[in-house]
Amino acid sequence: MPDFNWNDSLNLLSKFTLRRGWNAGKVLSSYFVSKWSRKPVQWGLPISVSFEPTTSCNLRCPECPSGLRAFTRPTGMLNQDFFRKTIDEISKDLLYLIFYFQGEPYLNTGFLDMVKYASSKGLYTATSTNAHYLTDENARKTVESGLDRLIISIDGTTQDVYTQYRVGGNLEKVIQGAKNIVKWKKELNSKKPFVFFQFLVVKPNEHQIEDIKLLAKEIGVDQVRFKTAQVYDYEEGNRLIPTIDKFSRYRRLEDGTYKIKNKMGNHCWRLWHAPVITWDGLVVPCCFDKDAQHKLGDLKQQSMKELWQNEKYVGFRTQIMKGRANIDICANCSEGTKVWG
Numbered sequence: 001m002p003d004f005n006w007n008d009s010l011n012l013l014s015k016f017t018l019r020r021g022w023n024a025g026k027v028l029s030s031y032f033v034s035k036w037s038r039k040p041v042q043w044g045l046p047i048s049v050s051f052e053p054t055t056s057c058n059l060r061c062p063e064c065p066s067g068l069r070a071f072t073r074p075t076g077m078l079n080q081d082f083f084r085k086t087i088d089e090i091s092k093d094l095l096y097l098i099f100y101f102q103g104e105p106y107l108n109t110g111f112l113d114m115v116k117y118a119s120s121k122g123l124y125t126a127t128s129t130n131a132h133y134l135t136d137e138n139a140r141k142t143v144e145s146g147l148d149r150l151i152i153s154i155d156g157t158t159q160d161v162y163t164q165y166r167v168g169g170n171l172e173k174v175i176q177g178a179k180n181i182v183k184w185k186k187e188l189n190s191k192k193p194f195v196f197f198q199f200l201v202v203k204p205n206e207h208q209i210e211d212i213k214l215l216a217k218e219i220g221v222d223q224v225r226f227k228t229a230q231v232y233d234y235e236e237g238n239r240l241i242p243t244i245d246k247f248s249r250y251r252r253l254e255d256g257t258y259k260i261k262n263k264m265g266n267h268c269w270r271l272w273h274a275p276v277i278t279w280d281g282l283v284v285p286c287c288f289d290k291d292a293q294h295k296l297g298d299l300k301q302q303s304m305k306e307l308w309q310n311e312k313y314v315g316f317r318t319q320i321m322k323g324r325a326n327i328d329i330c331a332n333c334s335e336g337t338k339v340w341g
Contacts, residue, residue, distance in 0.1 A: 119146030134177025
């Protein structure tokens with residue numbers, strides 16, 4: 001299945017307004033000027049925002065602080081009033097809203113109401129789920145909410161393989177949840193949400209790469225995408241590191257140890273266009289700061305416009321440009337140097 005989808009791409013383009021396009025142009029140009037000058041410049045406001053519906057999760061995935069119950073920050077649920085207030089402030093310049101950071105979004109009972117509110121503002125909305133709560137009723141409400149993109153994490157095509165990573169999960173529920181969404185898209189004659197299976201490639205499931213493509217086709221989801229796994233303790237090897245090189249973030253050295261493949265450039269597109277907001281209003285640099293150790297501001301104390309240009313944000317962008325490799329959350333990153341991804 002191809003990575004590009006016309007319906008999804010045209011849907012995203014339909015969300016652009018003159019103001020959003022102008023803002024995106026300002027952010028993009030300021031990013032390139034910053035790279036050239038080696039000084040952080042920011043002329044626009046966020047193009048994309050990740051909002052965390054909750055830190056709670058029903059699974060216990062081994063490389064996830066939510067699954068390991070390993071957070072030092074509080075666990076809780078995103079409040080709808082706070083969410084709406086923030087969206088009211090930023091929606092005219094914002095294009096893309098991701099309802100995900102840590103945890104399982106559907107555990108927040110107000111999640112789909114928040115999706116509906118964001119959709120009413122003309123935002124492109126996306127979420128990622130383990131699909132255990134995509135009951136027939138929730139599937140219908142999901143389609144009706146106006147959600148634009150639904151990522152279903154499914155890391156195996158048999159129960160024994162699936163639970164090697166999705167500890168405590170039930171593959172039958174995931175498959176049924178996907179079927180429910182496909183059914184209600186047809187019932188309601190909706191092209192949305194664009195649904196894809198996300199297959200996190202690890203050593204225990206790498207032999208099922210072709211199988212997941214067949215399963216997706218059988219169910220009728222729009223696409224399959226393969227994701228490389230972030231592994232915390234990789235230097236001495238790890239049971240999750242795949243043997244297929246193209247699906248691994250790590251390279252095996254002659255002495256048997258491993259190192260991350262990507263070169264660490266002193267720039268990061270995410271710091272210019274896409275903040276992450278925790279359930280309780282803290283703003284952190286990106287999705288790699290899972291425990292919110294690098295707090296750049298608090299939206300319950302400041303507006304996004306103030307926060308986006310504050311001393312801490314400017315300081316963090318400066319630190320990135322001086323030596324990204326020295327920042328702990330950047331050490332295992334495979335994405336920050338890419339624009340638009």
